[in-house]
Amino acid sequence: xxxxxxxxKAFGHRATLAGVSLSVTAGESVALVGPxxxxxxxxxRIMATLTCxxxxxxxxxxxxxxxxxxxxxxxxxxxxxxTLLYEDLTAEQNLRFYARMYDLADDSARITDLLEQVGLxxxxxxxxxxxxxxxxxxxxxxRAVLHRPRVLLLDEPYTGLDPGAAQVLSDxxxxxxxxxxxxxxxxHDLGHALAASQxxxxxxxxxxxxxxxxxxxxxxxxVQRIFYFxxxxxxxxxxxxxxxxxxxxxxLARGERxxxxxxxxxxxxxxxxxxxTVITGSLWARPVWGTY
Numbered sequence: 393x394x395x396x397x398x399x400x401k402a403f404g405h406r407a408t409l410a411g412v413s414l415s416v417t418a419g420e421s422v423a424l425v426g427p428x429x430x431x432x433x434x435x436x437r438i439m440a441t442l443t444c445x446x447x448x449x450x451x452x453x454x455x456x457x458x459x460x461x462x463x464x465x466x467x468x469x470x471x472x473x474x475t476l477l478y479e480d481l482t483a484e485q486n487l488r489f490y491a492r493m494y495d496l497a498d499d500s501a502r503i504t505d506l507l508e509q510v511g512l513x514x515x516x517x518x519x520x521x522x523x524x525x526x527x528x529x530x531x532x533x534x535r536a537v538l539h540r541p542r543v544l545l546l547d548e549p550y551t552g553l554d555p556g557a558a559q560v561l562s563d564x565x566x567x568x569x570x571x572x573x574x575x576x577x578x579x580h581d582l583g584h585a586l587a588a589s590q591x592x593x594x595x596x597x598x599x600x601x602x603x604x605x606x607x608x609x610x611x612x613x614x615v616q617r618i619f620y621f622x623x624x625x626x627x628x629x630x631x632x633x634x635x636x637x638x639x640x641x642x643x644l645a646r647g648e649r650x651x652x653x654x655x656x657x658x659x660x661x662x663x664x665x666x667x668x669t670v671i672t673g674s675l676w677a678r679p680v681w682g683t684y
Contacts, residue, residue: 393418393543393574394439399448401434401598408434409445410598416591418542421565421575423585426595432578433473435595436545439576440470452543466494469541471549475532479521483512483531486520487538494539506534509564511557525552533561537568544568546577550584562587 394416401409409431416422424432437443438450441461450457452464477486484503491499507513510530520528529552537544544565550558565575565588579585585592592609594602 393420393453394576395449395451396435396439397449399435399438399450400446401431401438401443402446408598409438411448412595412598412600414593414600414603416574416576418574419569419572420591421569421577421589422591422593423589424576424578424593424595425580425582425585426578427580429597430595431598432595433547436470436547436576436578437472440468440545441465442470466539467541468543468545469536469539471532471536471544471546473547473551475528476535477520477528477532480519482517482519483507483523484516486531487534490535490538496539499538502538506538509560510534511560526554526557529553530557530560533564537564537573540573542572542574544573544575544577546575548579549577550579550581558584 394414396412396414399409399412400407412431412435414422414435424435426432434443438445438457439452441452441457441464444458453467455464457464478489481489484507487503487506488499491503496502504513504516507516510533512527512531512534515523515527520531523531529549533546533549536546549561553561562584565577569575569590575589577585577588579588586606586609590606592602592604592606593600
């Protein structure tokens with residue numbers, strides 16, 4: 393249902409995606425986990441036909457976004473960091489507006505059902521600008537699934553939700569998957585990823601570094617270790633390089649041409665990074681996971 397092969401995306405000289413390959417079958421729910429700047433949002437925007445990849449192949453329901461954008465948009469539901477709601481309309485009016493956009497003939501029953509599922513039935517006639525951030529997020533989820541999309545792309549859907557609302561969302565996603573909807577969501581939270589998905593994929597620095605079915609995932613032994621190794625070790629490595637660079641500048645400032653400081657072999661640098669990662673891993677693994 394969703395296929396990406398060697399997808400890259402560059403903004404000027406900065407590569408956000410570096411050869412991402414990902415396949416999601418029909419009726420499968422996949423959580424894309426990663427730190428800020430990993431490329432999660434960019435990948436979802438490409439799949440939602442909102443931006444084009446620099447290179448690589450993307451197919452949604454067998455269709456090419458570059459040629460069949462309109463057809464794809466009718467089959468997907470997309471939730472971005474913006475709710476795309478009109479604050480001067482009520483909750484019900486917002487959903488009726490989007491129902492017309494999708495040419496839904498009889499939308500009353502569908503709108504009522506969704507408002508009940510997201511816990512907003514009693515606020516259906518209230519203006520959206522009076523809603524809290526969490527309430528707006530719940531309504532945005534209802535907007536995204538209103539037209540019964542075959543593919544659901546959710547970018548940080550749990551943002552602003554309290555534990556009760558987060559559970560409501562997880563239950564809703566479970567029902568949608570049971571009905572055959574394909575779900576790809578991004579999140580920073582491992583707990584939400586495990587609760588809402590059948591598969592966990594970790595994206596770091598524009599590349600997939602981990603991909604496993606939910607049933608095979610041990611949150612403590614597997615995901616946190618993998619996440620830490622690829623994310624935290626990158627910062628440790630950068631720190632080590634930065635210290636080496638400053639040392640070389642200090643030697644040059646004193647007139648000592650210690651170019652050997654900058655000429656460390658890649659093997660020595662790699663060994664240093666691995667050693668520092670192993671030493672600090674047990675201390676930093678959990679805190680680092682919690683910050684993303």
